[in-house]
Amino acid sequence: MKAIDTLRFSFRAASGYPTRTFLILLAMAIGVGAVILLTALGEGARRYVIREFTSLGTNLLIAIPGRSETTGGPPPLLGETPRDLTLEDALVLKRNASIRRVAPIALGSAPVVWKQRSREVTIMGSTEELYGIRQLSMAQGRFLLPGNPNRGTAVCVLGYKIKNELFGNSSPLGEWVRIGGRRFRVIGVLAPRGQSLGFDMSDIAIIPVASAQALFNTSSLFRIMIQATGRDSVHRAKEAILKSIRDRHEGEDDITVITQDALLKTFDRIFTALTLTVGGIAAISLAVAGILIMNVMMISVSQRKTEIGLLKAIGSPPSQILRLFLSESAILSLIGALFGVLLALLGTWASLRLYPDFPIRIPWWALSAATAVGVFTGLVFGVLPARKAAALEPVEALSRR
Amino acid sequence: MIELTGIERNFKVGSETVHALRDLDLAVQPGEYLSVMGPSGSGKSTLLNIIGLLDRPDKGVYLLDQVNTTELDDAQQASARRHKIGFVFQFFHLVPRLTAAENIELPLILAGIDSGERKNRLSQSLPALGIADRARHRPDQLSGGQRQRVAIARATIMQPGIILADEPTGNLDRASGKEVIDILEQLNSEGKILIMVTHDPEIGRRATRRIQMLDGRIGLDSGAST
Numbered sequence: 001m002k003a004i005d006t007l008r009f010s011f012r013a014a015s016g017y018p019t020r021t022f023l024i025l026l027a028m029a030i031g032v033g034a035v036i037l038l039t040a041l042g043e044g045a046r047r048y049v050i051r052e053f054t055s056l057g058t059n060l061l062i063a064i065p066g067r068s069e070t071t072g073g074p075p076p077l078l079g080e081t082p083r084d085l086t087l088e089d090a091l092v093l094k095r096n097a098s099i100r101r102v103a104p105i106a107l108g109s110a111p112v113v114w115k116q117r118s119r120e121v122t123i124m125g126s127t128e129e130l131y132g133i134r135q136l137s138m139a140q141g142r143f144l145l146p147g148n149p150n151r152g153t154a155v156c157v158l159g160y161k162i163k164n165e166l167f168g169n170s171s172p173l174g175e176w177v178r179i180g181g182r183r184f185r186v187i188g189v190l191a192p193r194g195q196s197l198g199f200d201m202s203d204i205a206i207i208p209v210a211s212a213q214a215l216f217n218t219s220s221l222f223r224i225m226i227q228a229t230g231r232d233s234v235h236r237a238k239e240a241i242l243k244s245i246r247d248r249h250e251g252e253d254d255i256t257v258i259t260q261d262a263l264l265k266t267f268d269r270i271f272t273a274l275t276l277t278v279g280g281i282a283a284i285s286l287a288v289a290g291i292l293i294m295n296v297m298m299i300s301v302s303q304r305k306t307e308i309g310l311l312k313a314i315g316s317p318p319s320q321i322l323r324l325f326l327s328e329s330a331i332l333s334l335i336g337a338l339f340g341v342l343l344a345l346l347g348t349w350a351s352l353r354l355y356p357d358f359p360i361r362i363p364w365w366a367l368s369a370a371t372a373v374g375v376f377t378g379l380v381f382g383v384l385p386a387r388k389a390a391a392l393e394p395v396e397a398l399s400r401r
Numbered sequence: 402m403i404e405l406t407g408i409e410r411n412f413k414v415g416s417e418t419v420h421a422l423r424d425l426d427l428a429v430q431p432g433e434y435l436s437v438m439g440p441s442g443s444g445k446s447t448l449l450n451i452i453g454l455l456d457r458p459d460k461g462v463y464l465l466d467q468v469n470t471t472e473l474d475d476a477q478q479a480s481a482r483r484h485k486i487g488f489v490f491q492f493f494h495l496v497p498r499l500t501a502a503e504n505i506e507l508p509l510i511l512a513g514i515d516s517g518e519r520k521n522r523l524s525q526s527l528p529a530l531g532i533a534d535r536a537r538h539r540p541d542q543l544s545g546g547q548r549q550r551v552a553i554a555r556a557t558i559m560q561p562g563i564i565l566a567d568e569p570t571g572n573l574d575r576a577s578g579k580e581v582i583d584i585l586e587q588l589n590s591e592g593k594i595l596i597m598v599t600h601d602p603e604i605g606r607r608a609t610r611r612i613q614m615l616d617g618r619i620g621l622d623s624g625a626s627t
Contacts, residue, residue, distance in 0.1 A: 016498035314508040315483020317476035
C-alpha cells in the first residue's frame with residue numbers, strides 16, 4: 001500500500017466519524033496549547049525580570065556593607081562587625097581605571113512638606129553620577145549638580161508621583177520644600193518610568209549625599225553603585241573595589257560586591273527552571289490527551305470491527321492494519337497539535353492585548369517540542385488500539401452477532 | 402486448485418468442544434462450480450472460511466495451488482487471499498464511508514497499485530457489473546442488489562481464481578438474487594472456481610457439483626473427483 005493511499009485512507013476514516021475526531025482534536029489541542037502557553041508565560045516572566053535588571057543600568061556593580069557568603073570555612077569565633085561604608089570609600093573607588101561612575105547612596109525616610117501638604121517618602125542621598133548609572137531621565141528641570149560630594153547643598157529632585165501629590169499640575173521648580181525639617185529647593189522632577197525591581201523611583205526625593213547624611217545624622221552609606229567602563233572590565237572593577245575597600249578597612253573583606261551579570265545569570269537560571277517545571281506540569285495534560293486518544297481509538301476499533309475483518313479478507317496483512325490505525329492516530333494528533341499551536345498563539349495575542357507590559361513570548365523550542373511530544377503521545381497511545389485491530393480474528397470480526 | 406486432506410476444526414464453547422469439521426477431505430479443480438448446503442451448524446461456513454484462509458484448521462493439510470497454506474504465516478496468507486481469493490458475503494460488508502467505486506478500488510489500494518492502473522481496472526469492472534452510474538454513490542444510497550454487485554466487483558478486481566460466496570443471496574429479494582447468481586455463474590464460466598454456501602435448494606441445485614454437509618463431514622458429494 002502506498003504511503004499517500006495510507007494517509008488518504010486514514011484521513012477519510014477520521015473524517016468519517018466527526019464526533020470522535022472532534023473529541024480527539026480537542027483533547028490534543030488543549031494539551032499542546034497548555035504546554036506552549038505555560039512555557040510562554042514562564043518565558044515571559046524570565047524576560048520581565050531580565051528587563052527589570054537591565055533597566056537598573058549597564059555594567060553595574062553594587063557594593064553592600066557586610067560580608068555575605070554562602071561558601072567558605074567555618075564562621076569566625078568572634079563576632080565580626082562589618083565596618084560601615086563611608087563616603088570616602090566611595091570617592092576612593094572613583095580613581096580606579098576600570099570604574100567609570102560611582103554613586104554613593106544613603107537612604108532614609110522623612111516627610112516632605114510643601115505648604116499644607118506632607119508626604120512621607122524615601123529620601124535618597126546620592127551624587128549627580130546616579131543619573132548616568134541608573135539611566136534616569138528628567139521630566140522637568142535638572143538633576144543634582146556636579147560638585148564636591150562632601151558638601152551638602154540644599155537642593156532636591158522629586159520623583160514624578162510625589163511631585164504630583166504635592167504640587168498637582170503646577171511647576172515645582174524653584175519652590176522650597178521641607179524635608180525632615182530642612183529646607184530644599186526643588187531643581188528637577190524625574191520622568192515617570194515605572195517600577196524597577198520593586199523600587200519605585202517615582203515615589204522618592206533625591207538630595208545630595210552629604211545633605212542626606214546630615215539629615216539622618218549618619219556617616220555610613222546604604223550601598224555604593226558602581227558602573228564599570230565596559231562589559232569586559234566588570235570583573236576587574238570588582239577586584240579593584242574589593243582591594244581598595246580591604247586596604248581602607250585594615251585588611252578586612254567586609255563588603256559584598258554583587259555584579260549585575262551574576263544576578264542576571266542567577267535569575268535567568270531560576271526562571272528557565274521555572275519555565276521547564278511549568279511546561280512539565282502542563283505536559284501532564286498531554287498524557288491525558290494521549291489516554292483519551294487511546295480510549296476513543298479503542299472504541300473506534302470495536303465500532304469498525306467488520307471493516308477490519310473485511311480488510312483482512314481482501315488481503316490486508318496485520319502489519320498493514322497496524323499501520324493504518326497508527327497513521328490515523330498520528331494524523332489526528334498532528335492536526336490536534338496544530339490546533340493547539342493556534343490556540344497558544346491566540347492566547348499570547350490576547351495576553352499581549354490585555355497586559356502589554358508583560359513580555360509573554362512563545363519560545364520556539366517549546367513550540368516544536370510540544371508539537372513533537374503531542375504527535376509522539378498520539379502515536380504511543382495509538383499503538384494499543386492499532387495492535388488490537390491488527391490482532392482481530394477475521395472470521396469473528398466479520399460475523400454479525 | 403484446492404486440496405483439503407484430513408481437515409479438523411474445533412471450537413470451544415464454554416467447557417464443551419464443538420467439532421465444526423471432522424476429518425474432511427475435499428479437492429476442487431479449476432473451473433468447478435460447487436454449492437455447499439446443509440443445516441445450521443453443519444460446518445458450511447467454517448469450511449468456506451478455511452478455504453478462504455480466514456481461519457486455520459486445527460489438523461490436516463490444505464494445499465492451495467500446490468502450496469501448503471498451513472505453513473504460511475499471517476502476512477503470506479494475507480497475500481494469498483489478496484491474489485487468489487475473492488469473497489462475497491451475505492451482508493456485503495461494504496465500507497459505509499466510501500463510495501461504490503472506492504469500495505471496489507480498496508483491494509487495489511491495499512495492494513499498492515498506482516492510481517492510473519486502478520482507474521483503468523475500475524473502468525472495466527463497473528460497466529461489466531452494470532453499476533457504472535452508481536460509482537459515486539455511498540452504500541446506503543444503493544439497493545441490496547447493487548450493493549452485492551459492488552461487493553462482487555470488489556471480490557473480482559484483483560482477478561482471483563477462486564470466488565467464495567457465503568449466502569450471497571441471503572439478504573436479497575428473488576429478482577436481485579437471481580441477478581447476483583447470474584453474475585457469479587458468469588464468472589465461473591470464465592474459468593474461476595465458484596464455491597457458494599447457500600440455504601436455498603433452488604440455487605444449490607444449479608451448481609454442477611453439490612456438497613451436502615452434515616455434522617462437520619461431507620455427507621453427500623454429487624461429483625467427487627477422483
